[in-house]
Amino acid sequence: MNSADLGRRVGVPSTALFTDQYELTMVQAALKAGTAGRRSVFEAFTRRLPEGRRYGVVAGIGRVLDAVENFHFDDEMLAFLRDQNVVDGPTLDYLSDYRFSGDIWGYPEGEVYFPGSPVLRVEGSFAECVLLETVILSILNHDSAIAAAASRMSAAAGGRGLIEMGARRTHELSAVASARAAYIGGFDTTSDLAAGFRYNIPTVGTSAHAFTLLHDSERDAFRAQVDSLGRDTTLLVDTYDVTAAVRTAVEVAGTELGAVRIDSGDLLLVAHRVRQQLDELGATGTKIVVTSDLDEYAIASLAAAPVDAYGVGTQLVTGSGHPTCSMVYKLVARASSGDPADELRPVAKKSMGAKSSKGGRKWAARRLDEDGVAEAEVIGTGPVPAELAGRQLLVELVRDGEVVAREPLEAARERHIAARAGLPMSAMQLSRGEPVLPTEYV
CATH class of the missing domain: 3.20.140.10 (nicotinate phosphoribosyltransferase)
Structure with a gap:
């Protein structure tokens, strides 16, 4: 050890x-x-x-x-x-x-x-x-x-992936402690690098809407991310039109695209539509990650949705009430x-x-x-x-x-x-x- x-x-x-x-x-x-x-x-x-x-x-x-x-x-x-x-x-x-x-x-x-x-x-x-x-x-x-909030969310997730991403919603030192407690409670990864450094928790992260808005087109943004991070990256597809973004994502990354992330809208409905579209495009192995103010109740409500992982921020680091x-x-x-x-x-x-x-x-x-x-x-x-x-x-x-x-x-x-x-x-x-x-x- x-x-x-x-x-x-x-x-x-x-x-x-x-x-x-x-x-x-x-x-x-x-x-x-x-x-x-x-x-x-x-x-x-x-x-x-x-x-x-x-x-x-x-x-x-x-x-x-x-x-x-x-x-x-x-x-x-x-x-x-x-x-x-x-x-x-x-x-x-x-x-x-x-x-x-x-x-x-x-x-x-x-x-x-x-x-x-x-x-x-x-x-x-x-x-x-x-x-x-x-x-x-x-x-x-x-x-x-x-940890108690994380445990409830983990139980609701039923084995699907959980990403702690609440650092920007709490004090910078509390964010590190929160990531540690969330990992104990059942979360798999954190976006907080300080938590990864201090406690050896796996870290993840790709891009935000700002990265898409920086480029002249969504295609340019996706191409830049894939060229830098590889086809296994996660592309954020709800900056403009989700359907068009998913099509573009697969065209740019190919059917080996790692995942798409949905951060707004009716997550249950959108996830089903995105899964159907990905499968029709041949990207059957591409995963779907959802974020957007989730808590244990929202996670439970998505149990029937074709979602592979949840990213949780505010509700987690505030103990979900x-x-x-x-x-x-x-x-x-x-x-x-x-x-x-x-x-x-x-x-x-x-x-x-x-x-x-x-x-x-x-x-x-x-x-x-x-x-x-x-x-x-x-x-x-x-x-x-x-x-x-x-x-x-x-x-x-x-x-x-x-x-x-x-x-x-x-x-x-x-x-x-x-x-x-x-x-x-x-x-x-x-x-x-x-x-x-x-x-x-x-």
Whole structure:
């Protein structure tokens, strides 16, 4: 396994200021009170799935590990905190030596999750754990939302190709993270070269309408593209008249033309007409790619169309209506000291309404029915029942501050395919409904 398989992490800047100020002020107050070193357990979870979603997808774990490794305060950052009077001198001294030295367990990337699932468990002193809250949540909430949208689109596509092409519809850094999450969720390629470079995701791209408009005729544009990129290229055929463009495309490239792309109009109707025309012209192997503001519902509506691949942008990188999965990061257990032998005591927020949480250091397992299909997400704080011992979901990610579970992105992608396949068939329905698995606490 080479470094490219795991993602290029060279030159990654410190993530220490990707946080909220109150994380630092809590550390200051805890240091003064003598409680900063108390052994603590934090968990990241969501109280509910986005409305109508049947399951969530864990994505961003690899990026979380990068963020934890690179969470340290350099001299310039410390000077900023000092100049802005964010924290006092003793706290600056603590931060200057900060390196996470605890343990992290979590659902492996690509796994599915449900309300209450302890997606990530962070253990260490209160101070070192609480500082990681914001950066962990910002990664998990974004990436898991995109992966969930991608998974729904992948299920709707039914094995047809999926191209992530949303870079121009989001922040430039979010675009890279979105492409990574989309690949985990089932997309095959990306148009974003930064994502291809950093994470070794296959990249694709040919031309836009501007290239056709640049030339004196559509034929000239097609000829220039074929001469440069070969007959296997994808020609964009809806700049002017689709029927004329398809005829010209085959005349220029021959029946070996790789694909045509349709980016507007009634995609269902146009795709059928283009397929018929291509076949009549002898280009029976030429594929049809459709784009134009697609989401999982539009993809599902094209199931009967002769479409070979879908290109998705805006709806994917915005989570198809749910740009976050509302994960939270809560203290669930703590000791009275930093002594590893000191007993952990469950703690939990007891406020009224939906914001209460369940205390205790949790394990999670997925119970299967007699046919091997998942039937419940089981979460507990005591001994793991013998029948669930082999079905536990959390894996060790960081031990004593050292990452122990890096893996190729392809492994997360394959894991998601398997996890989704293990859910009840109703998980694939796009109609609104409750989580496909109930969460049981024992």
